[in-house]
Amino acid sequence: MAESDNPIFRIADRAAGLRASGFDVISLAAGEPEAPTATHIVEAAVTAARDPRTHHYGPAAGLADLRERVAAQHPDHVTADHVQITIGTKHALHLALGALAGPGEEVLVLRPSWPGHVGAVESVGASVVPVLVDRDGLTSVDALEAARTPRTRAVVVANPSNPSGVLHPAGLLAEIAAWCVDKDVWLVSDEVYGGLVFDADPFSATAVVADSSRLVVVDGVSKVHAMTGWRVGWLLGPTEVVAAARAQVSATITHVPSITQYAALAALTAPVDADTVADYRASRDLLVGKLAQVPGVECPTPAGGMFAFPDVSKLLSAEHPTAAELAAWLLDEAHVAVVSGEVFGDDGTLRISFALDQERLTEAADRLVSALTKAGS
Numbered sequence: 386m387a388e389s390d391n392p393i394f395r396i397a398d399r400a401a402g403l404r405a406s407g408f409d410v411i412s413l414a415a416g417e418p419e420a421p422t423a424t425h426i427v428e429a430a431v432t433a434a435r436d437p438r439t440h441h442y443g444p445a446a447g448l449a450d451l452r453e454r455v456a457a458q459h460p461d462h463v464t465a466d467h468v469q470i471t472i473g474t475k476h477a478l479h480l481a482l483g484a485l486a487g488p489g490e491e492v493l494v495l496r497p498s499w500p501g502h503v504g505a506v507e508s509v510g511a512s513v514v515p516v517l518v519d520r521d522g523l524t525s526v527d528a529l530e531a532a533r534t535p536r537t538r539a540v541v542v543a544n545p546s547n548p549s550g551v552l553h554p555a556g557l558l559a560e561i562a563a564w565c566v567d568k569d570v571w572l573v574s575d576e577v578y579g580g581l582v583f584d585a586d587p588f589s590a591t592a593v594v595a596d597s598s599r600l601v602v603v604d605g606v607s608k609v610h611a612m613t614g615w616r617v618g619w620l621l622g623p624t625e626v627v628a629a630a631r632a633q634v635s636a637t638i639t640h641v642p643s644i645t646q647y648a649a650l651a652a653l654t655a656p657v658d659a660d661t662v663a664d665y666r667a668s669r670d671l672l673v674g675k676l677a678q679v680p681g682v683e684c685p686t687p688a689g690g691m692f693a694f695p696d697v698s699k700l701l702s703a704e705h706p707t708a709a710e711l712a713a714w715l716l717d718e719a720h721v722a723v724v725s726g727e728v729f730g731d732d733g734t735l736r737i738s739f740a741l742d743q744e745r746l747t748e749a750a751d752r753l754v755s756a757l758t759k760a761g762s
């Protein structure tokens with residue numbers, strides 16, 4: 386999809402235009418926290434920039450300390466040898482899929498899902514086979530088996546999901562992983578929102594699967610640590626996949642810039658502030674609670690991530706026939722930017738971020754409640 390066709394960019398452009406005309410626009414459209422990166426992380430980068438060791442080439446694999454730190458978040462059988470540092474989670478997805486699939490082969494992608502999963506599969510020349518999630522936003526071994534062909538090489542599951550915030554529970558993930566081993570299909574577990582889980586303990590697929598021989602985890606510091614612009618992520622999996630990814634990194638970018646790797650190391654060294662997750666949970670509850678006041682809107686409570694994903698199909702009408710048109714109207718009417726579900730493969734929904742301070746979120750949510758109530762009446 387060209388950027389100009391992407392509803393997220395269209396909404397962002399319109400929001401910028403309204404702001405330039407002096408309107409108080411609140412954006413709940415971005416897929417990133419509004420907060421800046423924590424000071425201790427920024428300071429670690431400044432210190433690293435002053436250290437001449439970062440002024441020269443480093444290892445293609447990524448800094449040993451960072452790889453060890455990543456491995457330490459996983460069960461003991463995962464070591465630094467199973468980790469490749471990448472330019473963000475998106476790069477890790479591209480490298481993982483490049484190692485696992487190619488032209489003429491298929492990758493199962495859940496729908497709705499973050500469009501980057503489709504883009505990553507296409508970037509390696511493989512074909513996307515969409516697998517619709519069930520009413521609860523989950524997939525199952527039966528749904529995956531129905532979509533599998535002899536060309537299927539991998540399935541991508543984000544846990545929790547963007548846009549729905551649905552979390553595949555540990556037992557279900559373990560079943561899917563076992564099916565993958567049985568069918569020689571790789572499970573690519575996207576855990577970039579894995580630290581933002583609200584009603585349960587967070588877990589990685591590495592901790593719940595019995596056999597990790599067909600498991601690759603992609604993750605990064607972008608979301609949980611408010612570091613989207615720093616571009617540090619990683620891929621974690623069997624050494625043959627890591628070696629293929631490393632060869633690509635070495636042949637293309639040489640390695641991820643050392644300064645940002647030191648920033649990521651600082652992020653992973655201090656535990657995620659319990660208040661951060663509690664704040665996200667409170668923001669989720671605030672937004673979901675407000676949306677529940679709108680007749681006709683159904684908003685499941687997201688188990689994790691940073692988005693509510695309400696079904697607004699009952700509000701669609703001759704005036705606002707699609708969720709995209711409703712989102713455009715909400716921007717004009719309420720000066721609140723949200724993303725329509727079509728970009729994720731679901732036409733009757735909106736994706737609404739709650740990753741901003743609660744005062745602004747309350748203001749935005751109140752505006753949405755009155756505008757959506759008006760749209761439905």
Ligand SMILES: Cc1ncc(COP(=O)(O)O)c(C=O)c1O
Nearest residue numbers: 416473474475499543547605607
């Ligand atoms: C599910 C999912 N995976 C990966 C990414 C990309 O993360 P990064 O910024 O680390 O490349 C995003 C970004 O929105 C996402 O939503």
